[in-house]
Amino acid sequence: MKVAVVGIGVAGAYLMNRLSDMRDVRVTGFERMPEDQHDAVCAWATCENVMSGLAKNCGLNFDDYVLHQGRHMKVDLNSDDYVDLKLKGMVSYDKLKLIQDMIKGTEIKFGRAPRKEELEPDFDLIIDATGFHRNYLPRLENELWIPCVQYKVRYKPGREPFDDFYLKAFPSMTGYFWYFPLGNGYAHIGAGDFAKAHNPLVQEFLKKHECETIKKVGRPVRISPPANCEPFTDGRKCVGVGESIGTVFALLGEGIIPSTWCADLFVQNMDDLQAYRDAVMKKFQVYSLIFKFVQLKIQGKFNMVRHAGDMLKIYRHMKGEEDRYGMAVRMADMLKVSQV
Template sequence: MKIAVVGIGVAGAYLMNQLSDLHDVHVRGFERMPERDHDAVCAWATCDNVMKDYAKQCGLNLENYILHDGKKMRVDVGDGLNSSKNIEINLKGMVSYDKLKLIQDMIKGTDIVFEKAPNKADLEEEYDLIVDSTGFHRHYLPKLKNELWIPCIQYKVKYDNIPFDDFYLKAFPALSGYFWYFPLGNGYAHIGSGDFQRKQTHLFMESFMKKYPCQIIKKVGRPVRITPPSHCLPFTDGKKTIGVGESIGTVYALLGEGIIPSTICAQLFVENLHDQEKYIAEVLSTFKIYTNVYNFIKKSINKKFNIIKDFVEVLKIYKYMKSSEDRFGMEINMLNMLKLTKI
């Protein structure tokens, strides 16, 4: 079987590593960015409890990539930068890590063509299967209608005096997004913001950078899809192309987190390589709760959320996260979740 994996992010890198070891498969990767500019756009936070096993599956030790081991996350649910309305969340495995280096080591020795986004017709002529792991862009799959996405911007910065020694989030009104500060060690950090309403991002970012001066190392921007897999069908084009990762909605919308979900999705693809129907069914089953989260977020953004009418939805999300504390790397508290719903 000849497979083309297009898009070498989290899901694409994991697929290249795992599929390259299969004796009955020839896999080639394609990445539109030049190798020297290849980047991993996101805040680089993940859960050590889960990612260490996927790294090990690739013959790598996640400990070698960890930049900061979190202990507490401060979530500001107030109105401004100087708000005293904070939620303190105990962390249990949440880390920031060198995502780009891990991706580079995952794909080391695999067959990848950089600086190329192949024409779909050319791929169909040469390959038996095309994997669309192009993330938000979903280049080779049918375009989605009425989907929900959040524009995000992020800076890698360097501080002489760090503003926080651990993770910090500022939640925007109506759960429309948040600002993040993720420490990377040695005075470096990722600061960024995503806001569905597009109002808070620049205002809060400017005030934060004015209050905490820093040297800007790099600036990136990209949208993040928060439409769940159940709303990203079809996962295929009916011919040779199938989606994996964010291209089919594997982002946990409440946190804007896609690293672990996309890796889980990639593993499901590897396990069901020769059975597309089973792969699709397992993706929909594994990420079923993402539909509840999506409904919750959408109602909040549209100001239609009611804690009494929608309590069952919140309870389902709470039970899922509470039973998966090790997967999220944090203690889950119902009172904190209720505070968030009242923003």
């Protein structure tokens, strides 16, 4: 089987690694960025408890990529109050290096974003791993996405504004500002906001805390869940994997682990796309509930009494998956955050 993987981000790199080991599959990757400009856009924080196993599937040791081991995360709630989350495996890591090592030895054509019509004659299957762009699948209606910007910066020794993870929530949970330490004075700072008020806050932070700007990147993040992102295929040769079909955890805007999980589900079910679709819907069923909560907050329609049942379900899910989220989950903290 000849397979094309388009988009070499987290999901695409994982697929290139796994599919290239299959005896009956010949896989070719396509990445629109030139090789010397290839980058891992936005957010380099994840949970090592989960990523260790996914990296091991690719013959890699995740410990080799960890840049900062989190202990606590301060969540600023736009008042005199804040939440101090105890972390249990959340790390910042060298996302680009991990992607580069995953694709080492595979066939990738950089600087190319071919049209679907160009690929169809030469490939039996085309995997759309283009993330937000969803270039090869039918367009979605009424989807929800959040614009984001991120800077990689460097501080002089001892001048770092924080020594661990920091978030600042925007009103009505329309988004948040983040600070992720990367070690040796480096950090990622950025923000995403549905109301598009994130850029002034980032600029204010850059002026307040003197630093050297190394790189700036930006792109939207789709937070609509898989249930809102069907169809997963074009009905012919193309199938979506990762953020292209909505695998972002809307409450945190986190897509690294769920997109890699999605790629793993594809590897397990690539001979039966209906089984793949069903596996994705089952795996990410709770994402619809979490998306509903975030959407209600953004629209100003969330009511603590009326939606108490949903809050309890979200709490039970995250409490039971503390090792997956890399943090201690407390109901008191969730109630505080939900009132922003």
